[in-house]
Amino acid sequence: MLVETYRKMLSGKSVIRELSEFATARGKEIGYENVFDYSLGNPSVPVPQAYTDEMISLLKEMDPNELHGYSPSLTLPEVRKAVAESLNCRFGMDYGPEHIFMTSGAAGAIAHAVRLISQAGDEVLTFAPFFPEYHPYINLSGAVLKVVPPDYKAFQIDFDSFEEMINEKTAAVLINSPNNPSGVVYSKETLTKLAEVLKDKSEKYGHIIYLISDEPYREIVFDGVDAPFVSKFYDNTIMCYSFSKSLSIPGDRIGYVAVNPKCADAETLIQMCGQISRGIGHNCPSAIIQRAVAKCLDITADLSIYEKNMNLIYDTLVGLDIETVRPGGTFYIFPKAPEEDAKEFSKKALTYDLILVPGDSFGAPGYFRMAYCVQTEKVKRSLPVLERFIKDNYR
């Protein structure tokens, strides 16, 4: 008998994927350069040469049995040490290798984090707008994802709704700053208040409510924006990181879990990651890729294009009187649609070959997401089309 949980998921097609498939099909008709595809969050800048060089040098110079041998169950010790040292140096933290566990990207990290501290019957809270893949990450671990409605003004946190929803079943709160889809960076004030609520509620309910901090966009922060290091605000923080965006290597599947050294049972949590890994058949990310990123911890791909694109798009939207919160980072922007039904809006945009994703699946109906990880030249060509689309239909 096929397991219905997974079979049923097959019929629920992702809107993002549908739009992206439309873009590909349309591209074949009219040339992909004429389709203004803002659907997918796929990094568009090349990997740094240093990463490629490091991979080649490992392949050419390291003993092959060592290079291609099994990682120990807690992943490579020298890589964990390098990650800890880089974090300490950059953010003034106190991680040791015993607080780090390498994973297959942030997805793998979140899969481990939720299994560490939640099980069937537990709830994990997240804040809209949020990355819809959190649904399978959380729900297939046994716990249930609950979504706190957005703070529409600034896409920070609506604390009234949050405090209404947090309860004795809350095992963890999952945040994502800089945020997909809003591009917003949580402020010091937001994080301070969040930590206070988590401390109070942990005490009230007699168990730790963990903070799972999903940080794949940590290195994409725009000029003048202060991006506080989340783990500094709350001891019981489990950070989930990915190199997909910082090094433009999403297909390589590499990231890590970093448990705050001050977190209760911090080392035990990391050791448990090794056991979870056995159960999900993960058994460490590729050893060669662990080694290569360990040499590229303090560099990034050239991420400046994202800020350039953001400024172009933001200014155009503001000029069109489209209500938009200015992103502090990422390669997303999340404006309010000029009609109530963002799905209708998105459908109309398609007739202009503009691929915009309605905000419904991000927990914010009436908004839409643009993923501007595309060539700046193409962004420039798309803006007059965007203007025409808005003026034709809404002005």
Place this chain on the structure above:
Amino acid sequence: MLVETYRKMLSGKSVIRELSEFATARGKEIGYENVFDYSLGNPSVPVPQAYTDEMISLLKEMDPNELHGYSPSLTLPEVRKAVAESLNCRFGMDYGPEHIFMTSGAAGAIAHAVRLISQAGDEVLTFAPFFPEYHPYINLSGAVLKVVPPDYKAFQIDFDSFEEMINEKTAAVLINSPNNPSGVVYSKETLTKLAEVLKDKSEKYGHIIYLISDEPYREIVFDGVDAPFVSKFYDNTIMCYSFSKSLSIPGDRIGYVAVNPKCADAETLIQMCGQISRGIGHNCPSAIIQRAVAKCLDITADLSIYEKNMNLIYDTLVGLDIETVRPGGTFYIFPKAPEEDAKEFSKKALTYDLILVPGDSFGAPGYFRMAYCVQTEKVKRSLPVLERFIKDNYR
């Protein structure tokens, strides 16, 4: 609250790992070349040069955004196609890309396979002697692993015990041929009879009982041994493969699930793998490694050393009147210990710097495993020590 399932696993230390740690520590004392470490199943021959060359050429020549971009959720189509074609050509099968899903090794493949067709309350049967990691692979998926006692004569299948244990809760039977730890290859007769029982019992209980075939040692088969292709015997077979042993790349984490084209709902099963993958945060093995193995499907590392080692060890054991089933493949041998308690036997062997793993955790107390993936020169030096150990203590 930490999840007890995983926390409890921390105290249950693996005997193999303990022995391997002893070997490492002892090696520091007396020189690792003087420790005869038969504990770990770590390939000891280098990766084929073609694999290294392919990796380097991908890194040098492919567009980096394509090379390091996300795999589609069902893994890379050109890789799935290449795997299907290679299997068809080598084994006269009829796989299409729609029957293949790339995973992080056989561990990842089994993690997907069990989640496809079993859930809490279901049982998965396997035959002793068996690979003890099946416990976490199965038990953490929700189902329960049940172990059928060994056929001590030949390490084929004890069908009487099997038929007693199969019942309405049996969702799948998990086999591993060539087998870790016995080295035995299941015969045509065994596989034919197994298929008959599975067909009968599927009918009797009104649901398909799947055969999960774990085949990481498929390419390590010794001269004169007939190794039948398991999927040919039973339509509802889900094959789990790993390149770890055939290409000597266990740390690269690459393998696949291949669902028999004649299996009920074959394509749906593969599509469901993509959903399971989301839930466990796997999201495809590294794209570059998928691409590199796709170019090395019909080659292997030089595996001949394993047969050389087997012959040396087997002949010595037979000469010492140690009861031993001759391996047909793998790099394991599983003789009967000359005293009832194989743990005691293993402990005594340590005083000779011989690292032999007691068979208890493989479901066969009184036996011991030797993993002879070591240099032949070292095997040769170890044999007089083995003889001395046996003669001093048991003759």
